[in-house]
Amino acid sequence: MDILRFATAGSVDDGKSTLIGRLLFDSKSIFTDQLEAVEATSAKRGDEYTDLALLTDGLRAEREQGITIDVAYRYFSTPKRKFIIADTPGHIQYTRNMVTGASTADLAIILVDARKGLQEQSRRHATLVSLLRVPHIVLAINKMDLVDWSEDVYREISDEFVDFAARLEFTDVTTIPLSALTGDNVVTRSAEMPWYDGPSLLHHLENVYIASDRNLVDVRFPVQYVIRPQNGQGDYRAFAGQVISGVLRPGDDVIVLPSGLPTKIKAIDTAKGELSEAFSPMSVTVRLEDEVDVSRGDMIVRPNNMPTVTQDLDAMICWMDAEPMRVGSKYAIKHTTRSARALVKEIRYELDVNTLHRHQSPSDLPLNAIGRVILRTTQPLMVDPYQRNRQGGAFILIDEATNRTVGAGTITEH
The missing domain is CATH 2.40.30.10 (Translation factors)
Structure with missing residues (x-):
């Protein structure tokens, strides 16, 4: 069996952890003692239901606040396929953690609360997932039970997202209405939404074709x-x-x-x-x-289809530090197994995650900003465009004074 790596993304409190818990529970991929521990914790907190989000939210701070902070990895399998899940945080403060979880994914599930529609963080995560060249996207319109299983609500959110995603780079976009809390359309088809004739989420995950998404370069x-x-x-x-x-x-x-x-x-x-x-x-x-x-x-x-050996990088950056990136700043750069230093020569534009408008020549890139930059490195790097080779086209920037990872970059194709 092949392995599908997928990540959840979306705004805070859209139900990502609950969805993963429901997938694990309904596919019978959790142990009895795990379920008993979750049931006991739910009862202790006074919940009227078993909070399946606790299956992935393992940190004490996560459970106290009811949000995901760190990336939680879970594994399960069905007779058709093995799965590695990255449950990523939705809060803007932890965007860097979301980038980490999505960086190796074959597919991303972007959750949207049916009551709220698309949020700024939903669009930001969709943009990041596109920059990370995750080819397959599922828009999971969650909490349909709270809008009376309305087809109109589903169509409105679906059409808005499909229009937004058309300006990004995805192989395909699939929209699924569901309720992670009740399990409708997660593992089995829902009887509450007869107007929806598509697959359940698990059926789609089992059958999406990923073999052609692999690296397009030689050795x-x-x-x-x-x-x-x-x-x-x-x-x-x-x-x-x-x-x-x-x-x-x-x-x-x-x-x-x-x-x-x-x-x-x-x-x-x-x-x-x-x-x-x-x-x-x-x-x-x-x-x-x-x-x-x-x-x-x-x-x-190999002698043919070689990478580019260069000291000048044209890249898209997701900036992850409270101290903005500025022209002239210097950072350590890590690309595959090579380490060097990099100078920011130019910030070409900052991308508006809501409109995808490019703000030309900004003075800096603030926390959680996405932009295109030109870097000059002290040593030659052997690089590929990220869309052709994920590992050979990705790098991180490190603040040498604090040793913090301050930026994640993908090399663009000229």
Whole structure:
């Protein structure tokens, strides 16, 4: 079975955690003792129902405030597919956590409270999900039980979101009316909404096609560690890392970047012995035919379809720090296994998440802003456009004084 990674997103209190709890409960993916603990906590708090959001909101502060703060990962499977869920926070204060949860997702569920319609945070999350190139979107219009299962409410919110999403980059958008609290249209079809003829949420998750969404580039093997024998014994020399795209095989012609030195793959090793091939996301050790100079942060690639080696990055940034990004600011940059320093040369525009209007040449990018910037790095990076290679096209910026991650960036295609 293949694995579908999906994330929840949307405004605060739209029911994301409750939806995930309902999915786990109705698909019989939780243990009896987990359910008993949730029932006991719900009763202790005076709730009139079992609060399934407690299955994902594990931090004490989350339970006290009734909001999600950190990203909670949950795992379950059905006979058709395995799932990894990232339940992300909706509060604007924790937008950075939402970006983390959505960065590896194949699909995003954007929840909207049927009583409130689209909120600014709903649009912000949709924009971020688009920038993160999550190809498949589900608009889950939740709490339909509180609007008397109204088809008019559903149509109005659905049409507004589809119009907004048309200006973003998604492979497909599916809208589903549901109630996470009652379970309608979550795992099974609802009898309360006969006017809706689409799938339940779980049916859609089981059947959405994701195989064609994978990386569209050849071999990318960032070197994480150079392995040499202990105490200088023997002549073993190899390079450990994770294959982020393509397939490596012994005998393949390869090039080491940024030096451009050509060589061949001699062998691919693991703790269990040699392999005949390695592919994403396998972590392996590669031996080369020639004694070429390879260090941590270098990248082993095939001669064709190579990444761009550059010190100038044109990127979209989600700014995550209270101190704004300004032209001339300097940060540490982390891209695959390579670390360098980066100078902000230009802020081209800031994106208005409500209208998608581009405010040209702003003076800075404040907290939670999304904008396009030009960076100059102290070392060459081996990059791909993010839409063709997620790992090779993404980076983070770090404040060297505080060691905080202050920005997440995706490299644009020229």
